[in-house]
């Protein structure tokens with residue numbers, strides 16, 4: 241039972257007792273005063289009316305008390321609600337601003353002051369246009385008031401000005417408050433400062449569109465800008481040039497000096513390139529060591545070529561990193577809009593084909609896109625695709641070319657050369673697919689496979705009693721630069737059980753001289769395994785004799801280009817003699833390749849070249865086709 245019930249019960253009981261006492265007392269008094277029952281009846285009636293009158297008075301008093309009681313409760317609840325609202329209003333992190341129907345500010349909360357920098361007194365009685373940033377036009381405010389008029393509410397992003405003058409974004413909701421008569425009594429605006437969110441959005445957008453290392457636009461932003469530039473060029477009937485720049489042998493820097501130095505170098509290169517171009521030119525880093533330059537208003541190949549040369553020349557001076565000077569070159573591919581391509585994607589692909597051409601032509605230069613390049617590029621893509629399949633479907637074969645001892649003319653070794661038995665095209669020359677395999681990275685897989693086959697084959701020959709000193713395999717520059725080459729060779733030797741001294745690894749002179757320090761380290765590691773090392777195509781690179789002397793190499797292979805002129809071409813004859821003398825002076829064996837005539841073999845024998853290989857001795861053939869007894873007479 242509540243307090244109210246108990247007090248009501250008490251009142252009712254009191255009324256009951258008083259009524260009974262009153263009735264008994266009046267009845268007793270009337271019977272004692274009056275003998276006549278008619279008088280007694282009249283007074284009882286008067287008493288009844290008097291009691292009804294008193295009761296009505298009591299009911300009135302009770303009603304007043306009750307309504308007072310309820311009235312007090314309601315007021316208490318209202319007060320509580322108001323106190324809570326005021327606390328929320330003041331504690332909320334959202335700014336709150338209340339205006340009267342005329343738009344004059346009548347109230348602001350604490351968060352409002354924190355966000356805007358204004359004190360309460362500075363804004364009360366003023367209009368919210370005090371905070372206008374000037375970023376929004378009249379349309380914006382018209383729409384806002386139209387929404388308030390029709391829906392009684394407006395929400396949206398608005399840029400306002402703090403007291404400090406700083407312009408900032410806020411998310412704001414404005415509500416119209418109406419009184420009991422439906423008249424506008426107030427406008428209440430609740431807003432939050434969204435600068436931090438905007439900053440994060442900007443940061444995310446920046447990260448998504450820029451390369452974090454150099455701060456240059458990335459591929460996404462570059463493609464976007466290229467699309468825009470092309471659209472604008474089309475409209476204004478102007479030309480554009482896209483230059484794709486690739487650093488030559490950058491991988492060697494990463495591999496030999498570490499990624500930290502590689503990163504520093506990329507930053508320095510980006511800095512140097514930045515200094516070359518006027519503001520209208522977009523320079524981007526597309527990934528790895530690949531940069532792109534988009535030049536608007538450049539329609540002539542000659543103009544683009546000048547820029548390409550400027551890029552190449554910019555790297556002629558060494559780059560100064562923390563404590564060392566580094567040299568790096570670049571190759572550039574150029575494609576022009578609208579002459580070469582009509583879309584940004586095509587322009588990039590064409591520039592890539594031209595870049596490939598520049599690299600194939602010996603690097604450190606530029607090449608312009610031509611239509612034939614597309615056909616070649618297409619062909620390259622197709623071959624790369626098919627080559628992957630060929631590896632899986634085991635379409636590759638290993639052929640062996642005999643190597644003869646020139647003194648005895650006997651077959652003493654073989655060189656393993658890969659062949660592709662294409663299901664439709666027949667035997668495809670490695671000269672066609674090896675460069676593509678090198679570019680796509682498939683070469684490492686191919687070389688590893690050839691090495692495994694050659695070692696197994698050599699073991700089989702040895703088990704069959706064939707007296708063969710070595711089997712030579714080619715190691716591409718790509719595989720040679722990899723640290724895992726050592727593990728790979730060790731694994732193949734272990735699996736095949738071949739004596740390491742019977743395996744000869746041929747590395748081209750250019751692969752060695754690309755980065756002699758890395759080559760030196762790699763060669764020493766390989767020598768620890770006990771394998772033999774030969775420098776292939778010797779004479780075509782620019783070997784430093786000092787460096788050559790330090791290399792743990794057992795053989796120099798004279799490039800077939802010099803052998804071709806023997807014995808009549810004096811220059812070739814002189815070069816060959818020098819190479820032989822050089823090899824011998826460094827205690828290396830020397831082997832000539834590309835011997836097609838007896839006279840060439842005779843010249844080489846006469847000048848103390850130890851070994852020879854070429855069509856005159858025998859072409860590369862399948863393992864079972866080798867003629868072990870062939871020893872053609874040289875003299």
Ligand SMILES: Nc1nc2c(ncn2[C@@H]2O[C@H](COP(=O)(O)O[C@H]3[C@@H](O)[C@H](n4cnc5c(=O)[nH]c(N)nc54)O[C@@H]3COP(=O)(O)O)[C@@H](O)[C@H]2O)c(=O)[nH]1
Pocket residue numbers: 641655656657658669670671674683686687690714715716776777800833834835836853854855856860
């Ligand atoms: N990384 C790898 N490269 C490989 C592998 N197999 C081959 N190659 C390289 O491909 C290029 C072309 O090779 P190929 O068509 O096999 O040509 C070799 C010989 O057939 C050819 N040769 C040999 N003797 C003569 C000759 O008397 N005349 C003549 N015109 N050509 C001849 O020379 C090529 C051998 O060259 P080399 O390797 O320098 O000893 C070629 O660059 C191969 O290196 C492979 O598995 N991996």
